[in-house]
Amino acid sequence: MTIVIPDLRVRVFGIRHHGPGSARSVRQGLDEFSPDVVLIEGPSDADPLVMLAASESMEPPIALLAYATGEPSKAAFWPFAVFSPEWQALQWAAKNGVQARFCDLPAFNVLADQGIRTVREGDPLSELAAAAGFDDTERWWDSVIESSSGADSFDAITEAMEALRETVPIDEETAHREAYMRQVLRKTLKDGAERVAVVCGAWHAPALVGALGPAAPDARILKGMSKVKTSLTWVPWTHSRLASASGYGAGITSPGWYHHLFTANDKTITRWLTKVARVLRDEDLPISSAHVIEAVRLADTLAALRSRPLAGLSEVTEATRSVMCDGNDVLLDLITRRLVVGEALGTVPEETPTVPLEADLRARSKTLRLKQQAGAKNLDLDLRRDIDVERSQFLHRLGILEIDWGTPADSEVRSTGTFRETWALQWKPEFSVSVIEASLWGTTVAAAAASRVVSKINEPDITLASLIGLLENSLLANLPAALSAVLESVKTVAALDHDVSHLMAALPTLTRTLRYGDVRGTDVTALIDVADSLLIRICTGLAVAVTGLDDPSAEEFRDHLDKVHSAVMVRDDRDASARWLQAMAGVIDRDDVNGLLVGRMVRLLRDSGSITETAAAQRLSRALSVGSAPTAKAGWVDGFLGGGGLVLVHDRALLTLIDTWVRQLREQDFVDTLPLLRRTFGAFEAGERRAIGQAVRGGRRVETTVETDTRRGRAAMAVVAEILGARV
Known part of the structure; x- marks a missing residue:
């Protein structure tokens, strides 16, 4: 192992993305080091957006969105939760009046070569977990790092990563990213910074500690990289999109649990299991305080048997299954979805840069009292009310633009009238990209929907049935500007179509x-x-x-x-x-x-x-x-x-x-x-x-003969009578 001579002006905090223990340790480490500049892993061309992180109306989970200007489908996200170390570093810098900057490859490089991409890394920690006797990397990190945080752990993490990097080859993408980080660090020191804190993934920490060396080798690595014109903004994100199961491979499968670990300052396990009890009670299950007490005891006992300082998610899950769910995995799955993963939708300030269509969508949503939320919710509309008619038209317009915030659903209210509509509402983070894509058709939802309908009319392979569908959608969405064009097209295509089935x-x-x-x-x-x-x-x-x-x-x-x-x-x-x-x-x-x-x-x-x-x-x-x-x-x-x-x-x-x-x-x-x-x-x-x-059979009912066992019947009645306290 190479002996590294540290640069006392630089302190590298190797973290795990979206790790509450890392986030807490970063806050403590920044307080102790007191830097005058904080460099954070993230696209460096997003620096103009850093100031918005200090806004009181910015509430995680949120994400940086970068997309190719003119080609919104080519996009990438950098998510942040309240328990993300990077987010806590941004908050620390804003609170202490310290400059914060992103130091990773710019988005214009990332998007030029890789198209639609969610920033992700492999799982080099799996080898360390295996060496420690864990079959699951998540459980190992949770046990070793997240359950016991401290600023002193960063040096040990960096040393472990350095040893691991000697056995794992560095891919080209990582080489580009680390070369760029070193270039940003050099420039920051050259500009006069005396104490620089670097918050980056633990895997990259060894590449940034010690003497940086000459800049020429890094310049050669970065030379000739492709670029594309990009736009960046903040967008709302959700906890479920942080989970690896939903597509973001950040190595985090329990964002709801991590949020609890970071926000619960004391009695972490007791507070968590109280939440579990509340969820089960909402499902009309008989869960008492005694269940919570016994589950806490079992979780603590399991942690002690496994020589762990605190009960982790695995111990809490086993205690929940045994005590509160009676071994029922269906109930346990409910807890996983509601709490372990959880569903929370962040918010961004109104002054966040965005396309005009997004601004109109927000304004119309506010006027119609339609709140963007991550959880699914049914909305019953009475089309005899003006506001519900406007809501229906708005949701149909979004459907034409393929922004499926609302989808038609079956109503739970029995009604045979045609004045009722039911929608299932659920806002998803990827709709932010859909809004940007739809902005090509207009600056307002109504104008964009009308333009989109007209564009579909002119498609060469349009069928009569498709045109009638567009006609129906134009009426539902109240798009008079598009309706006349659709009608003319329907008349033309119908006159030329001789297939009666069509x-x-x-x-x-x-x-x-x-x-x-x-x-x-x-x-x-x-x-x-x-x-x-x-x-x-x-x-x-x-x-x-x-x-x-x-x-x-x-x-x-x-x-x-x-x-x-x-x-x-x-x-x-x-x-x-x-x-x-x-x-x-x-x-x-x-x-x-x-x-x-x-x-x-x-x-x-x-x-x-x-x-x-x-x-x-x-x-x-x-x-x-x-x-x-x-x-x-x-x-x-x-x-x-x-x-x-x-x-x-x-x-x-x-x-x-x-x-x-x-x-x-x-x-x-x-x-x-x-x-x-x-x-x-x-x-x-x-x-x-x-x-x-x-x-x-001529109206005759088939008679059936039932044989009775009097002796067994009397025995059964005696038991029932005893239960009811009656006499036979």
Whole structure:
């Protein structure tokens, strides 16, 4: 090992990123060393943003975001939590009036070569953990460093890292980063700094201690590095995004636990297990103070048995599983998600530099009282209220921009009205990048959403169904500027599209949008002509479209039939309904149409009153009596009955026809048709199947005989009586 002669002007604090013990030790070390400059691992071109860290409205977890100007998808994050040593160094510098600077490779170098990247390192500490007898690096660091902090530990950490670096090769990226750190340190000393503190990852500490040597070798390492124009800002972050399981490989799997370690100054384990009890009580579980006391005792006992100074996360987790969860891993997983990982969303000051779209999004959110938060939350909207209509339009606009802060959800409130919407709200840190990407379309949410819709219209492979979807979204988002352009495009594409199935796929969505005039007060007059035009073309082309379809194609077309029929009936327009029913009536007597479709259209015409129940029964009778194959007959039955069996419950004549046909099938014909019949009848509700079975038996209920054991019954009743305190 090389003997290092320390530079007394420089103190290197080798830390673990997001380590509460390291953070506490850094605060103590800075107090003792009292530097006049603090250099912190982070992109050096973010120095203009350092002053914002002193703002009272800056609340971790937050992250530095760097993105390529003009190409926001190329981005990188540098996260900070309240227990991050780097953040504590920034806070110490602000409190003591000391200059703080970042000293790592600038973001313009990082993004030029590596594109979308989350700053991360490997896990060189795994070898030290293994040497200490730990099978988990997290447990080793937690036991050795995080549970017992102190400024004196930095020299030992640096010495251990130096020994480890002799056995692990240094990759090119690390060489570039450390060369740049040394260059920044040289310049800082040259500018007159007398006492410089360097806060960096423990892995880099050996490269910065001792004499720095000449600058020429480092200059050669950095020569020729690629650059790209970048923009930087602070953005909110979350604890879950700090966890390695969520994609940020910082070697931290328990940010909620680490936050607790850093903020709980005394009775750490007791306070933690009290939080656990509170979470379980919120789930209506009977957790008492006695559970907490016993869990604390067990955690302390496990730590003593393992020769650890304090109980760590592993001891606390085992105590929680045994005492509070009764070995139930489902409950333990709940604790892990709610507390060990946790969910907290940071905030950044309003003066943080950002794109105009982000500023408009914040302003609109504040006006509409929509708070960005990390945890999922359902929002029920009543579209009869003006503010809820505006919220709905705002969330739909964000959806068009692919900023999925809110996603449609099922309401827990029972309502059959169309005036209610439910959204699942959850803000995620990556939305910050999505906002920057969306800023290419406009400076406000409304303008950007309208521009995005217009851009999609002009895509060369746009389909009619996609255009109708854009039309619906434009109405939901109240984008009149885009609506006219979408309508014109719909008319053009519909006129050129001769595939009836495409037209049928588009009509239900278009018809659904016609209802917005009632629900939201939206003017949908312009859509009526488009809907009528589509329906006329569907009815005209229906006879050709259903000709000669095989069974798989007929099944797909049946779905189109059902949706178009439902849309036309919901619209409740007399002329449109008559046109559609007449088109189906003109097809049902043809022999070149698949029986599945004929049966379906007969059922739809019967349900709408266009043909009588007697006429429908006669058609079913003819379909089952002609000399076609049994499987073809089964297809007709499937088309007629598919979707609901109540017709057989209430129409005994139809039931008798089908029952007679099934009973008269030959054995092989029955075997051939059974799968299709099972699929048809298996789709019925359980009550419908039960009622059909009773009707086939002539309305008689099957009597069941239950044998009773009097002796065992008396014994059971005696036990129940004793429990209730009654006498038998």
